[in-house]
Amino acid sequence: MDANQYIALAAFLFGIGLVGVVVKRNMLVVFMCIELMLNAANLTFLAFARRAGNMNGHAIAFFVIAVAAAEAAVGLAIVIAVFRTRGTLNVDEVASLRN
């Protein structure tokens, strides 16, 4: 199996994630799309790690997973906090800052 196919798949995955972040209005879905982007990066790292023959790609993929877990914890805590004060998760409605 040619590694270029993995990289192309990852490019698609990344593109879908990026577009989802821009298009979607629900915070939780935006978070899911960010997870897609991180997964795309991981897939590329691992595809290249196999070709490059060193473990760097494995290391950073592991750290990305760890950081993504932390990010999800903080992000969702903040989502809940916003929901408590406003009762909505719609990005457009979260705009009391723009006045």
Added chain:
Amino acid sequence: MPRKIVIWVVLAALVVTFVGVLGARMAEGAVLPEIILGPLGLTDALFYLFAAMTFAGAATVALSKNILHSALGLLAALMGTGSLYVFLSADFLAVTQLLVYIGGVLVLILFAVMLTNRITEVKISNASLGLVGGGALLVATVPVLVFVAIATPWATIVPAELAPTTREIGNAFLTRWLLPFELASLVLLATLIGAVVIARKELKQDEPDTSVS
């Protein structure tokens, strides 16, 4: 509904079995059997299967109007990429993906979906706006990235066989990558404290007056 649940459970069980079996065999130093299935080898067929699963899952996340379907799509995408990690001889990462990503992050997201849903009983739909902008972005980025992915002669040094990685990763984390490893623990500690700070009950004196009951 029950039928859907059964389908999901079967799908999840399949992926977990796949990763588990192949990961275990890889640890013993086995290589993928070359079985020919019609025009494709077994490896190729499995690759396309998991790639299709990943792609479909990702598309569901970004396109579905129902947030629960989005979450399930994410599950499919994560499982698909996790299975692909096995092909890339990243057995350790594949298992980590299953445990941390699907077991942790996804469950956390599902909790948030349920929690925010329950509070007001309002159906959280995600009607998509800015579709034009998103489409433009898609057209601008994906072809470039895919072209780059396919056309670039990436640096190839060793065409590695499938090989177990866990021992090597373990050793490297405590030697070569000691500093980033410790840094990761600090990031996790700080965010743990931060998440508690943000999510815990507000202190009496500055109780929010707009709290939702």
Added chain:
Amino acid sequence: MEQLIGNNLASVAGFRPELVLTFGSIALLVLDLVLRRSRSRRALLAGAAVIVLGLAAVLLAAQSTASTPLFNGMIASDAFATFFKWIFLAAGFLTVLIVAQGDDYPSPRVGEFYGLLLAVVLGMFLMASATNLLTIYMSIELVSMVSYVLAGFRKSDRKAAEASLKYVIYGSVASGVMLFGMSYLYGLLGTFDVLAFAPKIAELSATTGAAGAATKLALVVAVVFVSSGVGYKIASVPWHMWCPDVYEGAPTPFTAFLSVGPKAAGFALALRFFLGSFAGPMGANGMAESIAGIPWPAVIGVLSAVTMTLGNLTAIAQTNLKRLLAYSSIAHAGYTLMGLATLSALGMQGVMIYMLIYLVMNLGAFLVVIVVAEATGSESIFDYSGLVHRHPLAAIAFGIFLFSLTGLPPFAGFTGKWYLFYAVIERASGPAGFWYGALAVVGALNTAVSLYYYARIIRAMFLEAPHVTDRVAPKLGYQLMLGAFSAAILVFGIWWAPIVEWSQRSMVMLRG
């Protein structure tokens, strides 16, 4: 393997300030619990934070500035990193002093704030010294993650929660894009070691034909994506969108910290990344050429021009002082990017000097906003009218900071801007000089625009009649700090030799 372990153990000697910050951060969180019921809790916790920062400063001063790789090449210890570490320590120290006196952070929460603030300072230390993609990623994440929390600290406050939500989303997207770029860089170069990039890129550029073109495109995509992580930290276009909302919503002392600390850390990282790996060695005239024939200076220059223009033009319409200063900080990121675009020794020095001076003048400006907000409860420009009658010191100090931000002599901001413009103009006589000349002109026009909205505040403070006439009596500590900041701006505006000499000495960077 023994060698790797040995290197790790030996590296601890060059890592003492960071260790102090790590353990100090944890100690403060514990101390916060111990002092739960103490009456003088606020003072004790602030004292402890100052002691930790002071200890880190002592160890930093004692540390050699010789260029050495630490922890098997994960980070570098050199004079360049040390310069920026002093900026971060100063930013942390001044923020602790401001928070200790203010009421932005209620007493039960203040211990957690100090503990997490020290973790951010540690993250910035590592950003300034990271020489490996792994440490770059992890240090950026450490700074970002903790900043998300600190920005949303007042969670009963709707604005703070929303600000921190925006911050998380933009931050996660930026770091996702950066990671994807890093993965392409890894695919092209096969290594994470930033110091080893330059020879490999030179090698890559030797490939010709269709493959060569694709490689070049991949390289451009990779670097543009990677720089999104940095662009997000310094708030440059197109990663500036979070900036006004977060600056307005976050508690003001932390806003002040955000505007100087992480911005300086981002520039330190960018300097190391671009000058260390995408520029050839500096010639005798102190100028480097970008390798592989890819016009990085042009890309950064365009980014710089767009960033400063957008920041300044949007700032004109603002009436909330925190928002106005947010757009002004975007504009300043644009000015500072000019120094990065030159890829020269002088440009690098300009960035370093500017970040140092910007620390004082921008913290000062935010301090005035805090003082006025505590007295009037408002951040609107309308409540600044006639400030000179109500509180002369704050008005005069704000005037000094604003003139300095504009870059007028004899204030320190002029020194910083002069070096940045000088670096650009030095390039204007060389190849592609026309574009550098154009960049300098855009910078000058922007300075004129910025004078317009800074002067609007000054006019309100000095020439308009106050709505209310009661005098404001800020705390003595605030008055002392305002006085000290103003004095520093005036002194360094006239006698800048020490700053220039110090930055000159600190331009030594570990190279591969």
